[in-house]
Amino acid sequence: MTREQLIEQIKSKRSFLCVGLDPDIDKLPEFLLAYEDPIFEFNKRIIEATADLCVAYKPNIAFYECYGIKGWISLQKTLEKIPKHCLSIADAKRGDIGNTADRYARAFFAKESAGMEFDAITVAPYMGEDSITPFLNYKDKWAIVLALTSNKGSYDFQFLTDASNQHLFEQVIQKTNSWGNTSNIMYVVGATRGEAFKAIRHYAPEHFLLVPGVGAQGGSLADVCAYGMTKACGLLVNATRSIIYASRGTDFADKAREEALALQQAMEKELIKAGIIQ
Amino acid sequence: MTREQLIEQIKSKRSFLCVGLDPDIDKLPEFLLAYEDPIFEFNKRIIEATADLCVAYKPNIAFYECYGIKGWISLQKTLEKIPKHCLSIADAKRGDIGNTADRYARAFFAKESAGMEFDAITVAPYMGEDSITPFLNYKDKWAIVLALTSNKGSYDFQFLTDASNQHLFEQVIQKTNSWGNTSNIMYVVGATRGEAFKAIRHYAPEHFLLVPGVGAQGGSLADVCAYGMTKACGLLVNATRSIIYASRGTDFADKAREEALALQQAMEKELIKAGIIQ
Numbered sequence: 157m158t159r160e161q162l163i164e165q166i167k168s169k170r171s172f173l174c175v176g177l178d179p180d181i182d183k184l185p186e187f188l189l190a191y192e193d194p195i196f197e198f199n200k201r202i203i204e205a206t207a208d209l210c211v212a213y214k215p216n217i218a219f220y221e222c223y224g225i226k227g228w229i230s231l232q233k234t235l236e237k238i239p240k241h242c243l244s245i246a247d248a249k250r251g252d253i254g255n256t257a258d259r260y261a262r263a264f265f266a267k268e269s270a271g272m273e274f275d276a277i278t279v280a281p282y283m284g285e286d287s288i289t290p291f292l293n294y295k296d297k298w299a300i301v302l303a304l305t306s307n308k309g310s311y312d313f314q315f316l317t318d319a320s321n322q323h324l325f326e327q328v329i330q331k332t333n334s335w336g337n338t339s340n341i342m343y344v345v346g347a348t349r350g351e352a353f354k355a356i357r358h359y360a361p362e363h364f365l366l367v368p369g370v371g372a373q374g375g376s377l378a379d380v381c382a383y384g385m386t387k388a389c390g391l392l393v394n395a396t397r398s399i400i401y402a403s404r405g406t407d408f409a410d411k412a413r414e415e416a417l418a419l420q421q422a423m424e425k426e427l428i429k430a431g432i433i434q
Numbered sequence: 435m436t437r438e439q440l441i442e443q444i445k446s447k448r449s450f451l452c453v454g455l456d457p458d459i460d461k462l463p464e465f466l467l468a469y470e471d472p473i474f475e476f477n478k479r480i481i482e483a484t485a486d487l488c489v490a491y492k493p494n495i496a497f498y499e500c501y502g503i504k505g506w507i508s509l510q511k512t513l514e515k516i517p518k519h520c521l522s523i524a525d526a527k528r529g530d531i532g533n534t535a536d537r538y539a540r541a542f543f544a545k546e547s548a549g550m551e552f553d554a555i556t557v558a559p560y561m562g563e564d565s566i567t568p569f570l571n572y573k574d575k576w577a578i579v580l581a582l583t584s585n586k587g588s589y590d591f592q593f594l595t596d597a598s599n600q601h602l603f604e605q606v607i608q609k610t611n612s613w614g615n616t617s618n619i620m621y622v623v624g625a626t627r628g629e630a631f632k633a634i635r636h637y638a639p640e641h642f643l644l645v646p647g648v649g650a651q652g653g654s655l656a657d658v659c660a661y662g663m664t665k666a667c668g669l670l671v672n673a674t675r676s677i678i679y680a681s682r683g684t685d686f687a688d689k690a691r692e693e694a695l696a697l698q699q700a701m702e703k704e705l706i707k708a709g710i711i712q
Contacts, residue, residue: 224548270502284587309562
Protein backbone atom coordinates (compact mmCIF):
# COMPACT_ATOMS: atom_id res chain seq x y z
CA MET A 157 0.00 0.00 0.00
CA THR A 158 1.39 3.41 -0.94
CA ARG A 159 1.42 6.48 1.28
CA GLU A 160 -1.21 8.08 -0.97
CA GLN A 161 -3.49 5.05 -0.69
CA LEU A 162 -3.11 5.02 3.08
CA ILE A 163 -4.02 8.71 3.36
CA GLU A 164 -6.99 8.11 1.06
CA GLN A 165 -8.21 5.31 3.35
CA ILE A 166 -7.86 7.52 6.41
CA LYS A 167 -9.96 10.23 4.77
CA SER A 168 -12.66 7.93 3.45
CA LYS A 169 -13.00 5.88 6.65
CA ARG A 170 -12.56 8.98 8.83
CA SER A 171 -10.28 6.90 11.01
CA PHE A 172 -6.60 6.24 11.65
CA LEU A 173 -7.23 3.20 13.81
CA CYS A 174 -5.00 0.14 13.73
CA VAL A 175 -6.41 -2.97 15.39
CA GLY A 176 -3.88 -5.26 17.06
CA LEU A 177 -4.51 -8.96 16.53
CA ASP A 178 -2.74 -10.61 19.47
CA PRO A 179 -4.87 -13.64 20.23
CA ASP A 180 -4.22 -15.49 23.46
CA ILE A 181 -5.88 -18.90 23.48
CA ASP A 182 -6.52 -18.56 27.22
CA LYS A 183 -8.50 -15.35 26.72
CA LEU A 184 -10.68 -16.37 23.77
CA PRO A 185 -14.45 -16.74 24.11
CA GLU A 186 -14.95 -20.34 25.15
CA PHE A 187 -17.30 -21.33 22.33
CA LEU A 188 -14.51 -20.72 19.81
CA LEU A 189 -12.42 -23.51 21.29
CA ALA A 190 -14.69 -26.03 19.58
CA TYR A 191 -13.41 -24.87 16.17
CA GLU A 192 -10.44 -26.49 14.48
CA ASP A 193 -8.51 -23.21 14.47
CA PRO A 194 -9.90 -21.03 17.29
CA ILE A 195 -7.33 -18.28 16.77
CA PHE A 196 -8.26 -17.84 13.13
CA GLU A 197 -11.98 -17.97 13.92
CA PHE A 198 -11.45 -15.27 16.54
CA ASN A 199 -9.43 -13.03 14.21
CA LYS A 200 -11.85 -13.55 11.34
CA ARG A 201 -14.79 -12.35 13.40
CA ILE A 202 -12.82 -9.38 14.77
CA ILE A 203 -11.81 -8.38 11.24
CA GLU A 204 -15.33 -8.74 9.86
CA ALA A 205 -16.68 -6.62 12.73
CA THR A 206 -14.15 -3.79 12.41
CA ALA A 207 -12.79 -3.57 8.84
CA ASP A 208 -14.86 -0.50 7.92
CA LEU A 209 -13.71 1.34 11.05
CA CYS A 210 -9.96 0.89 10.87
CA VAL A 211 -7.22 1.40 8.29
CA ALA A 212 -4.74 -1.20 9.53
CA TYR A 213 -4.42 -4.54 11.30
CA LYS A 214 -1.33 -5.51 13.25
CA PRO A 215 -0.84 -9.13 14.26
CA ASN A 216 2.01 -9.40 16.75
CA ILE A 217 3.98 -12.37 15.45
CA ALA A 218 4.95 -13.65 18.92
CA PHE A 219 1.31 -14.55 19.56
CA TYR A 220 1.42 -16.96 16.60
CA GLU A 221 5.03 -18.10 16.82
CA CYS A 222 4.42 -19.39 20.34
CA TYR A 223 1.97 -21.96 18.93
CA GLY A 224 4.50 -23.32 16.45
CA ILE A 225 3.39 -24.62 13.05
CA LYS A 226 -0.27 -24.30 14.04
CA GLY A 227 0.29 -20.67 14.92
CA TRP A 228 1.91 -19.90 11.57
CA ILE A 229 -1.04 -21.48 9.79
CA SER A 230 -3.42 -19.30 11.82
CA LEU A 231 -1.34 -16.26 10.91
CA GLN A 232 -1.36 -17.04 7.18
CA LYS A 233 -5.11 -17.54 7.18
CA THR A 234 -5.59 -14.33 9.20
CA LEU A 235 -3.52 -12.35 6.72
CA GLU A 236 -5.68 -13.66 3.87
CA LYS A 237 -8.75 -12.33 5.72
CA ILE A 238 -7.39 -8.79 6.07
CA PRO A 239 -9.02 -6.77 3.28
CA LYS A 240 -6.72 -5.06 0.76
CA HIS A 241 -8.05 -1.65 1.84
CA CYS A 242 -6.43 -2.14 5.24
CA LEU A 243 -2.66 -1.93 5.79
CA SER A 244 -1.38 -5.26 7.11
CA ILE A 245 1.46 -4.89 9.60
CA ALA A 246 3.59 -7.81 10.76
CA ASP A 247 4.59 -6.71 14.25
CA ALA A 248 7.73 -8.81 14.26
CA LYS A 249 10.45 -6.41 15.50
CA ARG A 250 13.06 -8.29 13.50
CA GLY A 251 16.63 -7.06 13.14
CA ASP A 252 19.77 -8.82 11.93
CA ILE A 253 22.78 -8.27 9.65
CA GLY A 254 22.17 -7.50 5.98
CA ASN A 255 22.04 -10.95 4.38
CA THR A 256 19.86 -12.21 7.25
CA ALA A 257 17.56 -9.19 7.28
CA ASP A 258 17.02 -9.97 3.61
CA ARG A 259 15.64 -13.38 4.70
CA TYR A 260 13.26 -11.76 7.15
CA ALA A 261 12.10 -9.38 4.42
CA ARG A 262 11.35 -12.34 2.19
CA ALA A 263 9.55 -14.13 5.01
CA PHE A 264 7.04 -11.31 5.44
CA PHE A 265 6.95 -9.56 2.05
CA ALA A 266 7.48 -12.25 -0.62
CA LYS A 267 4.47 -14.52 -0.87
CA GLU A 268 6.31 -17.11 -2.97
CA SER A 269 8.84 -17.51 -0.16
CA ALA A 270 6.90 -18.10 3.07
CA GLY A 271 3.30 -17.77 1.85
CA MET A 272 2.73 -14.31 3.32
CA GLU A 273 2.69 -10.81 1.88
CA PHE A 274 2.30 -8.13 4.50
CA ASP A 275 2.32 -4.41 3.63
CA ALA A 276 4.60 -3.53 6.52
CA ILE A 277 6.84 -4.96 9.22
CA THR A 278 8.15 -3.53 12.49
CA VAL A 279 11.95 -3.65 12.78
CA ALA A 280 14.50 -3.07 15.56
CA PRO A 281 17.26 -0.51 14.91
CA TYR A 282 20.06 -1.73 17.21
CA MET A 283 22.12 -3.36 14.44
CA GLY A 284 22.02 -0.32 12.16
CA GLU A 285 21.67 0.40 8.47
CA ASP A 286 22.18 -3.01 6.89
CA SER A 287 19.58 -4.48 9.25
CA ILE A 288 16.89 -2.13 7.91
CA THR A 289 17.60 -1.35 4.26
CA PRO A 290 16.71 -4.84 2.95
CA PHE A 291 13.09 -4.13 3.92
CA LEU A 292 13.14 -0.89 1.89
CA ASN A 293 13.89 -2.68 -1.37
CA TYR A 294 10.31 -3.89 -1.71
CA LYS A 295 8.00 -1.62 -3.70
CA ASP A 296 5.09 -0.12 -1.73
CA LYS A 297 6.17 -1.91 1.47
CA TRP A 298 7.00 -0.28 4.78
CA ALA A 299 9.62 -0.73 7.48
CA ILE A 300 8.28 0.56 10.79
CA VAL A 301 11.31 1.28 12.97
CA LEU A 302 11.18 1.10 16.77
CA ALA A 303 11.97 4.59 18.03
CA LEU A 304 10.34 5.27 21.39
CA THR A 305 8.33 2.39 22.78
CA SER A 306 5.52 2.48 25.33
CA ASN A 307 6.93 -0.01 27.85
CA LYS A 308 8.79 0.60 31.09
CA GLY A 309 12.00 -0.80 29.62
CA SER A 310 12.06 2.03 27.07
CA TYR A 311 13.77 4.14 29.74
CA ASP A 312 16.75 1.78 29.89
CA PHE A 313 18.40 2.71 26.59
CA GLN A 314 16.13 4.81 24.37
CA PHE A 315 16.66 7.95 26.47
CA LEU A 316 20.43 7.64 26.56
CA THR A 317 21.86 11.05 25.67
CA ASP A 318 25.06 11.85 23.83
CA ALA A 319 27.34 14.84 24.39
CA SER A 320 25.07 17.04 22.23
CA ASN A 321 22.09 16.10 24.42
CA GLN A 322 20.43 14.06 21.68
CA HIS A 323 18.58 10.95 22.81
CA LEU A 324 19.15 7.54 21.27
CA PHE A 325 15.57 7.48 19.92
CA GLU A 326 16.20 10.82 18.22
CA GLN A 327 19.42 9.54 16.65
CA VAL A 328 17.52 6.48 15.45
CA ILE A 329 14.98 8.65 13.67
CA GLN A 330 17.53 11.08 12.27
CA LYS A 331 19.78 8.37 10.84
CA THR A 332 17.03 6.09 9.61
CA ASN A 333 15.44 8.99 7.75
CA SER A 334 18.42 9.13 5.43
CA TRP A 335 18.09 5.44 4.52
CA GLY A 336 14.52 5.71 3.25
CA ASN A 337 11.75 8.24 2.89
CA THR A 338 8.26 9.11 4.07
CA SER A 339 6.80 6.52 1.69
CA ASN A 340 8.64 3.49 3.04
CA ILE A 341 9.56 4.24 6.66
CA MET A 342 7.34 4.80 9.70
CA TYR A 343 8.30 4.94 13.38
CA VAL A 344 6.90 3.27 16.47
CA VAL A 345 6.22 5.91 19.11
CA GLY A 346 4.38 4.99 22.29
CA ALA A 347 1.28 6.99 23.16
CA THR A 348 2.34 7.06 26.79
CA ARG A 349 4.87 9.72 25.75
CA GLY A 350 2.67 12.68 24.70
CA GLU A 351 5.42 15.20 25.42
CA ALA A 352 7.98 13.31 23.31
CA PHE A 353 5.98 13.68 20.11
CA LYS A 354 7.30 17.24 19.81
CA ALA A 355 10.89 16.02 19.67
CA ILE A 356 9.90 13.30 17.26
CA ARG A 357 8.14 15.68 14.90
CA HIS A 358 11.31 17.78 14.90
CA TYR A 359 13.17 14.88 13.28
CA ALA A 360 10.29 13.32 11.38
CA PRO A 361 7.87 16.11 10.49
CA GLU A 362 6.02 14.13 7.82
CA HIS A 363 6.55 10.44 8.58
CA PHE A 364 3.69 8.26 9.68
CA LEU A 365 3.98 7.14 13.29
CA LEU A 366 2.57 3.87 14.56
CA VAL A 367 1.34 4.61 18.05
CA PRO A 368 0.65 1.83 20.54
CA GLY A 369 -0.40 2.46 24.10
CA VAL A 370 -3.75 4.21 23.74
CA GLY A 371 -6.39 2.55 25.90
CA ALA A 372 -5.23 -0.39 28.03
CA GLN A 373 -1.72 1.11 28.42
CA GLY A 374 -3.02 4.53 29.46
CA GLY A 375 -2.05 6.83 26.57
CA SER A 376 -4.31 9.71 25.57
CA LEU A 377 -5.60 10.05 21.99
CA ALA A 378 -6.03 13.81 22.43
CA ASP A 379 -2.39 14.26 23.50
CA VAL A 380 -1.13 12.11 20.64
CA CYS A 381 -3.10 14.18 18.14
CA ALA A 382 -2.19 17.52 19.71
CA TYR A 383 1.53 16.84 19.44
CA GLY A 384 1.77 14.27 16.68
CA MET A 385 -0.78 14.92 13.93
CA THR A 386 0.39 16.30 10.58
CA LYS A 387 -1.52 17.80 7.65
CA ALA A 388 -1.76 14.32 6.16
CA CYS A 389 -2.68 12.82 9.57
CA GLY A 390 0.67 11.02 9.93
CA LEU A 391 -0.66 8.76 12.68
CA LEU A 392 -1.77 5.16 12.96
CA VAL A 393 -3.06 4.69 16.48
CA ASN A 394 -3.17 1.10 17.61
CA ALA A 395 -5.54 -0.47 20.10
CA THR A 396 -5.49 -4.16 20.90
CA ARG A 397 -6.79 -5.43 24.20
CA SER A 398 -9.50 -2.78 24.64
CA ILE A 399 -11.02 -3.95 21.34
CA ILE A 400 -10.35 -7.66 20.95
CA TYR A 401 -11.05 -8.52 24.59
CA ALA A 402 -14.00 -6.15 25.08
CA SER A 403 -16.07 -9.23 25.88
CA ARG A 404 -15.39 -12.92 26.37
CA GLY A 405 -18.95 -13.89 25.53
CA THR A 406 -20.59 -14.86 22.25
CA ASP A 407 -21.06 -11.10 21.70
CA PHE A 408 -17.29 -10.46 21.57
CA ALA A 409 -17.32 -9.30 17.95
CA ASP A 410 -20.19 -6.86 18.56
CA LYS A 411 -18.44 -5.48 21.63
CA ALA A 412 -15.19 -5.20 19.68
CA ARG A 413 -17.05 -3.20 17.06
CA GLU A 414 -18.48 -0.90 19.73
CA GLU A 415 -15.00 -0.18 21.07
CA ALA A 416 -13.58 0.34 17.59
CA LEU A 417 -16.51 2.62 16.73
CA ALA A 418 -15.91 4.77 19.80
CA LEU A 419 -12.28 5.19 18.82
CA GLN A 420 -13.18 5.87 15.17
CA GLN A 421 -15.61 8.58 16.27
CA ALA A 422 -13.00 10.20 18.49
CA MET A 423 -10.53 10.06 15.61
CA GLU A 424 -13.06 11.56 13.21
CA LYS A 425 -13.34 14.57 15.48
CA GLU A 426 -9.57 14.98 15.51
CA LEU A 427 -9.41 14.75 11.73
CA ILE A 428 -12.10 17.40 11.39
CA LYS A 429 -10.39 19.63 13.95
CA ALA A 430 -7.17 19.38 11.96
CA GLY A 431 -8.98 20.23 8.72
CA ILE A 432 -8.05 16.91 7.11
CA ILE A 433 -11.69 16.00 6.51
CA GLN A 434 -14.86 18.02 6.73
CA MET B 435 22.46 -26.59 29.81
CA THR B 436 24.12 -25.07 32.87
CA ARG B 437 27.27 -22.98 32.87
CA GLU B 438 29.14 -25.83 34.58
CA GLN B 439 28.02 -28.32 31.94
CA LEU B 440 29.07 -25.96 29.16
CA ILE B 441 32.54 -25.50 30.66
CA GLU B 442 32.82 -29.27 31.09
CA GLN B 443 32.00 -29.77 27.41
CA ILE B 444 34.61 -27.19 26.39
CA LYS B 445 37.26 -28.99 28.43
CA SER B 446 36.39 -32.48 27.25
CA LYS B 447 36.04 -31.55 23.56
CA ARG B 448 39.00 -29.15 23.75
CA SER B 449 36.92 -26.74 21.73
CA PHE B 450 34.72 -23.68 22.10
CA LEU B 451 33.39 -23.83 18.57
CA CYS B 452 29.79 -22.98 17.70
CA VAL B 453 28.64 -24.05 14.25
CA GLY B 454 26.09 -21.79 12.56
CA LEU B 455 23.32 -23.60 10.72
CA ASP B 456 22.10 -21.05 8.16
CA PRO B 457 21.07 -23.17 5.20
CA ASP B 458 20.39 -21.41 1.92
CA ILE B 459 18.55 -23.66 -0.51
CA ASP B 460 20.43 -22.02 -3.41
CA LYS B 461 23.80 -22.96 -1.93
CA LEU B 462 23.12 -26.57 -0.95
CA PRO B 463 24.88 -29.47 -2.69
CA GLU B 464 22.67 -30.30 -5.65
CA PHE B 465 22.15 -33.98 -4.81
CA LEU B 466 20.32 -32.98 -1.61
CA LEU B 467 17.55 -31.30 -3.59
CA ALA B 468 16.16 -34.74 -4.41
CA TYR B 469 15.26 -35.27 -0.75
CA GLU B 470 11.88 -34.31 0.66
CA ASP B 471 13.47 -31.87 3.12
CA PRO B 472 16.84 -30.82 1.69
CA ILE B 473 17.51 -28.32 4.46
CA PHE B 474 17.10 -30.90 7.18
CA GLU B 475 19.20 -33.44 5.24
CA PHE B 476 21.93 -30.83 4.92
CA ASN B 477 21.86 -29.88 8.61
CA LYS B 478 21.73 -33.52 9.69
CA ARG B 479 24.90 -34.39 7.79
CA ILE B 480 26.69 -31.24 9.03
CA ILE B 481 25.75 -32.09 12.62
CA GLU B 482 26.82 -35.73 12.30
CA ALA B 483 30.16 -34.63 10.82
CA THR B 484 30.98 -32.02 13.46
CA ALA B 485 29.23 -32.84 16.78
CA ASP B 486 32.40 -34.12 18.46
CA LEU B 487 34.33 -30.98 17.49
CA CYS B 488 31.97 -28.25 18.63
CA VAL B 489 30.09 -27.36 21.81
CA ALA B 490 27.19 -25.45 20.26
CA TYR B 491 24.97 -25.15 17.18
CA LYS B 492 23.29 -21.93 16.20
CA PRO B 493 20.52 -22.01 13.60
CA ASN B 494 19.68 -18.46 12.50
CA ILE B 495 15.90 -18.47 12.52
CA ALA B 496 15.56 -16.15 9.49
CA PHE B 497 16.95 -18.92 7.29
CA TYR B 498 13.99 -21.12 8.27
CA GLU B 499 11.29 -18.48 8.70
CA CYS B 500 11.79 -17.38 5.08
CA TYR B 501 10.56 -20.81 3.93
CA GLY B 502 7.33 -20.56 5.91
CA ILE B 503 5.74 -23.66 7.43
CA LYS B 504 8.22 -25.92 5.63
CA GLY B 505 11.08 -23.97 7.14
CA TRP B 506 9.71 -24.33 10.67
CA ILE B 507 9.38 -28.07 10.16
CA SER B 508 13.01 -28.22 9.00
CA LEU B 509 14.02 -26.23 12.09
CA GLN B 510 12.16 -28.50 14.49
CA LYS B 511 13.71 -31.59 12.95
CA THR B 512 17.16 -29.97 13.01
CA LEU B 513 16.81 -29.14 16.69
CA GLU B 514 15.94 -32.78 17.43
CA LYS B 515 19.20 -33.81 15.72
CA ILE B 516 21.40 -31.55 17.86
CA PRO B 517 22.89 -33.80 20.54
CA LYS B 518 22.19 -32.91 24.17
CA HIS B 519 25.93 -32.41 24.78
CA CYS B 520 25.84 -29.39 22.46
CA LEU B 521 24.27 -26.06 23.42
CA SER B 522 21.44 -25.27 21.01
CA ILE B 523 21.10 -21.55 20.27
CA ALA B 524 18.09 -20.05 18.49
CA ASP B 525 19.64 -17.06 16.77
CA ALA B 526 16.36 -15.16 16.67
CA LYS B 527 17.28 -11.67 17.96
CA ARG B 528 13.77 -11.24 19.33
CA GLY B 529 12.78 -8.28 21.49
CA ASP B 530 9.36 -6.97 22.51
CA ILE B 531 7.49 -5.68 25.56
CA GLY B 532 7.16 -7.96 28.59
CA ASN B 533 3.98 -9.91 27.87
CA THR B 534 5.06 -10.40 24.26
CA ALA B 535 8.64 -11.35 25.12
CA ASP B 536 7.07 -14.00 27.31
CA ARG B 537 5.46 -15.44 24.15
CA TYR B 538 8.79 -15.52 22.35
CA ALA B 539 10.34 -17.27 25.35
CA ARG B 540 7.63 -19.91 25.18
CA ALA B 541 8.11 -20.28 21.43
CA PHE B 542 11.77 -21.23 21.81
CA PHE B 543 12.05 -22.68 25.33
CA ALA B 544 8.75 -24.47 26.07
CA LYS B 545 8.43 -27.62 24.00
CA GLU B 546 4.74 -28.05 24.81
CA SER B 547 4.06 -24.63 23.28
CA ALA B 548 5.70 -24.55 19.84
CA GLY B 549 7.40 -27.96 19.74
CA MET B 550 10.91 -26.63 20.33
CA GLU B 551 13.19 -26.48 23.35
CA PHE B 552 16.39 -24.59 22.68
CA ASP B 553 19.02 -24.02 25.38
CA ALA B 554 19.52 -20.39 24.44
CA ILE B 555 18.15 -17.55 22.34
CA THR B 556 19.71 -14.33 21.07
CA VAL B 557 17.76 -11.21 22.06
CA ALA B 558 17.84 -7.52 21.11
CA PRO B 559 18.22 -4.97 23.95
CA TYR B 560 16.60 -1.84 22.46
CA MET B 561 13.32 -2.20 24.39
CA GLY B 562 15.00 -2.68 27.77
CA GLU B 563 14.49 -4.77 30.87
CA ASP B 564 11.01 -6.20 30.37
CA SER B 565 11.99 -7.36 26.87
CA ILE B 566 14.77 -9.56 28.29
CA THR B 567 13.78 -10.78 31.75
CA PRO B 568 11.04 -13.17 30.54
CA PHE B 569 13.79 -15.30 28.97
CA LEU B 570 15.63 -15.47 32.31
CA ASN B 571 12.73 -17.17 34.08
CA TYR B 572 13.52 -20.52 32.46
CA LYS B 573 15.83 -22.79 34.45
CA ASP B 574 19.16 -23.57 32.79
CA LYS B 575 18.29 -21.48 29.72
CA TRP B 576 20.25 -18.55 28.36
CA ALA B 577 19.46 -15.13 26.93
CA ILE B 578 22.30 -14.01 24.66
CA VAL B 579 22.03 -10.24 24.41
CA LEU B 580 23.23 -8.30 21.36
CA ALA B 581 26.02 -6.02 22.58
CA LEU B 582 28.54 -5.27 19.83
CA THR B 583 27.76 -6.89 16.51
CA SER B 584 30.14 -7.68 13.66
CA ASN B 585 28.31 -5.87 10.85
CA LYS B 586 28.93 -2.47 9.32
CA GLY B 587 25.67 -1.14 10.77
CA SER B 588 27.01 -1.69 14.29
CA TYR B 589 28.70 1.72 13.98
CA ASP B 590 25.34 3.48 13.59
CA PHE B 591 24.12 3.23 17.17
CA GLN B 592 26.19 0.82 19.26
CA PHE B 593 29.10 3.26 19.57
CA LEU B 594 26.93 6.18 20.62
CA THR B 595 28.63 7.78 23.63
CA ASP B 596 27.00 9.51 26.55
CA ALA B 597 28.38 12.44 28.54
CA SER B 598 30.54 10.08 30.64
CA ASN B 599 32.05 8.67 27.44
CA GLN B 600 30.37 5.29 27.84
CA HIS B 601 29.24 3.60 24.65
CA LEU B 602 25.74 2.25 24.15
CA PHE B 603 27.07 -1.32 23.94
CA GLU B 604 28.81 -0.84 27.29
CA GLN B 605 25.62 0.48 28.86
CA VAL B 606 23.77 -2.51 27.46
CA ILE B 607 26.20 -4.89 29.15
CA GLN B 608 26.32 -2.98 32.41
CA LYS B 609 22.54 -2.74 32.79
CA THR B 610 21.74 -6.21 31.54
CA ASN B 611 24.23 -7.67 34.02
CA SER B 612 22.02 -6.55 36.87
CA TRP B 613 18.97 -8.36 35.44
CA GLY B 614 20.60 -11.78 35.37
CA ASN B 615 23.89 -13.46 36.09
CA THR B 616 26.77 -15.33 34.47
CA SER B 617 24.68 -18.50 34.39
CA ASN B 618 21.80 -17.16 32.31
CA ILE B 619 23.15 -14.24 30.27
CA MET B 620 25.75 -14.16 27.51
CA TYR B 621 26.61 -11.34 25.09
CA VAL B 622 27.06 -11.23 21.33
CA VAL B 623 30.39 -9.58 20.55
CA GLY B 624 31.69 -9.55 16.98
CA ALA B 625 35.16 -10.96 16.38
CA THR B 626 35.90 -8.11 14.00
CA ARG B 627 36.34 -5.96 17.11
CA GLY B 628 39.45 -7.44 18.79
CA GLU B 629 40.26 -4.18 20.56
CA ALA B 630 36.73 -3.82 21.98
CA PHE B 631 36.97 -7.06 23.96
CA LYS B 632 39.00 -5.18 26.59
CA ALA B 633 36.13 -2.77 27.22
CA ILE B 634 33.68 -5.62 27.24
CA ARG B 635 35.66 -7.65 29.77
CA HIS B 636 35.70 -4.56 31.98
CA TYR B 637 31.91 -4.79 32.26
CA ALA B 638 31.51 -8.54 31.89
CA PRO B 639 34.66 -10.16 33.28
CA GLU B 640 33.14 -13.63 33.61
CA HIS B 641 30.22 -13.84 31.19
CA PHE B 642 30.34 -16.08 28.19
CA LEU B 643 30.54 -14.19 24.91
CA LEU B 644 29.11 -15.52 21.67
CA VAL B 645 31.53 -14.37 18.99
CA PRO B 646 30.52 -14.32 15.33
CA GLY B 647 32.76 -13.02 12.58
CA VAL B 648 35.76 -15.38 12.70
CA GLY B 649 36.55 -16.74 9.24
CA ALA B 650 34.37 -15.47 6.40
CA GLN B 651 33.86 -12.08 8.09
CA GLY B 652 37.58 -11.57 8.75
CA GLY B 653 37.89 -11.74 12.56
CA SER B 654 40.99 -13.28 14.15
CA LEU B 655 40.71 -16.16 16.63
CA ALA B 656 44.04 -15.21 18.22
CA ASP B 657 42.89 -11.64 18.88
CA VAL B 658 39.58 -12.80 20.30
CA CYS B 659 41.37 -15.15 22.69
CA ALA B 660 44.08 -12.64 23.64
CA TYR B 661 41.52 -10.04 24.72
CA GLY B 662 38.43 -12.09 25.50
CA MET B 663 39.33 -15.43 27.10
CA THR B 664 38.68 -15.96 30.80
CA LYS B 665 39.86 -18.65 33.22
CA ALA B 666 36.74 -20.63 32.37
CA CYS B 667 37.18 -19.91 28.64
CA GLY B 668 34.17 -17.55 28.50
CA LEU B 669 34.00 -17.74 24.71
CA LEU B 670 31.84 -19.45 22.14
CA VAL B 671 33.31 -18.67 18.75
CA ASN B 672 30.92 -19.14 15.88
CA ALA B 673 31.76 -20.10 12.31
CA THR B 674 29.10 -20.65 9.68
CA ARG B 675 29.87 -20.21 6.01
CA SER B 676 33.50 -21.37 6.23
CA ILE B 677 32.24 -24.70 7.60
CA ILE B 678 28.86 -25.42 6.08
CA TYR B 679 29.77 -24.22 2.59
CA ALA B 680 33.32 -25.62 2.54
CA SER B 681 32.24 -27.67 -0.47
CA ARG B 682 29.14 -27.92 -2.63
CA GLY B 683 29.95 -31.45 -3.73
CA THR B 684 28.90 -34.80 -2.29
CA ASP B 685 31.91 -34.43 0.03
CA PHE B 686 30.43 -31.36 1.74
CA ALA B 687 30.14 -33.02 5.14
CA ASP B 688 33.74 -34.27 5.05
CA LYS B 689 34.97 -30.83 4.05
CA ALA B 690 32.85 -29.24 6.79
CA ARG B 691 34.51 -31.59 9.27
CA GLU B 692 37.97 -30.62 8.00
CA GLU B 693 37.19 -26.94 8.54
CA ALA B 694 35.69 -27.58 11.96
CA LEU B 695 38.70 -29.72 12.90
CA ALA B 696 41.14 -26.97 11.93
CA LEU B 697 39.23 -24.53 14.14
CA GLN B 698 39.01 -27.04 17.00
CA GLN B 699 42.77 -27.61 16.83
CA ALA B 700 43.47 -23.87 16.90
CA MET B 701 41.10 -23.54 19.86
CA GLU B 702 42.75 -26.44 21.66
CA LYS B 703 46.06 -24.57 21.49
CA GLU B 704 44.45 -21.48 22.96
CA LEU B 705 42.88 -23.48 25.78
CA ILE B 706 46.25 -25.06 26.58
CA LYS B 707 48.00 -21.69 26.43
CA ALA B 708 45.48 -20.29 28.91
CA GLY B 709 45.98 -23.26 31.24
CA ILE B 710 42.34 -24.33 30.96
CA ILE B 711 43.29 -27.81 29.69
CA GLN B 712 46.59 -29.61 29.58
